[in-house]
Amino acid sequence: MVIASEISPSRPAALANWLSVVAGMVVLIVMVGGITRLTESGLSITQWDPVSGILPPLSEKAWQAEFAEYRQTPEFIYEAGPAGMTLSDFKFIFFWEWFHRVIGRLIGLAFALPLAWFWLKGAIPKGYKPRLVALLALGGLQGAFGWLMVRSGLSGQMTDVSHFWLSVHLLTALFTLGGLVWTALDLRALARNPAARPARLTGLATATAFVLFIQLLLGAWVAGLNAGHAAYDWPLMNGMLVPEFDTSRGAVWALTHDPFLLHFLHRWWAWVAVGMLIWLARRVRQLDRRASKAVHTAFGIQIILGIATVMTGVSLWVAVAHQLVGALLVAATAWAMHVAGSTTERLA
Structure with missing residues (x-):
């Protein structure tokens, strides 16, 4: 044995x-x-x-x-x-x-x-x-x-x-x-x-993972409902900051089914995710600079690809690249979260 x-x-x-x-x-x-x-x-x-x-x-x-x-x-x-x-x-x-x-x-x-x-x-x-x-x-x-x-x-x-x-x-x-x-x-x-x-899961890592999870969930619903086609302009949506969406069947239905609302939320929750990712990346920067750079690079490219996906009318290969980099962003975030949890006492 x-x-x-x-x-x-x-x-x-x-x-x-x-x-x-x-x-x-x-x-x-x-x-x-x-x-x-x-x-x-x-x-x-x-x-x-x-x-x-x-x-x-x-x-x-x-x-x-x-x-x-x-x-x-x-x-x-x-x-x-x-x-x-x-x-x-x-x-x-x-x-x-x-x-x-x-x-x-x-x-x-x-x-x-x-x-x-x-x-x-x-x-x-x-x-x-x-x-x-x-x-x-x-x-x-x-x-x-x-x-x-x-x-x-x-x-x-x-x-x-x-x-x-x-x-x-x-x-x-x-x-x-x-x-x-x-x-x-x-x-x-x-x-x-x-x-x-x-490594342990820290409070910052947990909060970041939760915010990123919401963004990924919204992205999956946008894909499943073809909601990327709801608007092809940015930062406005069809010329409006907040698009019109259907609430006639209730707020819960709108939050889970309306393509205009989901597209809008996916666009702007992304910036909440970016804020959390920057916070996490800066916290681990002195401990593992590569992990910090990986997170910054991944979300930076992801933002550009997200905007390009909208403005190209959901071009196949641009949208595919957006999903690919999304997966790489998850891997980079897991790396940074691991760095934080491996050195909790140094981050306190």
Whole structure:
């Protein structure tokens, strides 16, 4: 039996490198998920086949069968129409949803197989097994949430997936990304110093995470409701500072469904998030200048891309870059939060 004192310092470093690779794969799938959403590809595959679904259709007959399934969906019936899509068009949107699902499967394998190997080798430091199992469980939940999201758009007269399920799917991925980054940093600290303790979550870090969570939630709802198209000017919205929005069905409905209000809130809550991120970055600047720079760089680029997304009429690749940098901002924020929690006594 391997005890903590016998574990080589190289093992925590190996675990940290592995988790960093998986984190990079999560960033990739978030980006591909953005492409899938923006190209309206998410409902192109109407079944969830974890094993057989790895392969795309391999014959013309198989493609026609998949296309026939898609033509039964509300999205096709109410939006594409009988003459609105060719088989070639369908193959394009099918690719992005298929690619998105394949990356998800690869992430699962890239996490589960090395985890089993490290476990059997006794290379996991004391106290880290529950956390790694929790990250594995989050990955499984992510797959389940993804299917529930797709299924929400295949019933009734829905022509898009539920923006609530989309937000659950996206935010679970970003929470998992933060957990991977945090755990990798804990393991790197352990590799440098066998007596190192896991970082703690400070009050400032918690407040920053909450404000950023609200911004990410608003962004997911904006994406799910196509609310980015509510206005193409900035800083005004259709020539007004505060746009007109529908409150006839109550304030709660407006806060969760009205595209003009959600677009407005996403624009301006961003500056609250920026204020918190600057505060966090400045607090850790003397302790890890790289983490501080990463946060400043990420939110700076994100602001520019957010404005560009609006002013280009939600250009595909600008909007995809906006989602990609959003994921990188989460990773950078997790890094800065970890720095703060690793040196609490120096920040007091």
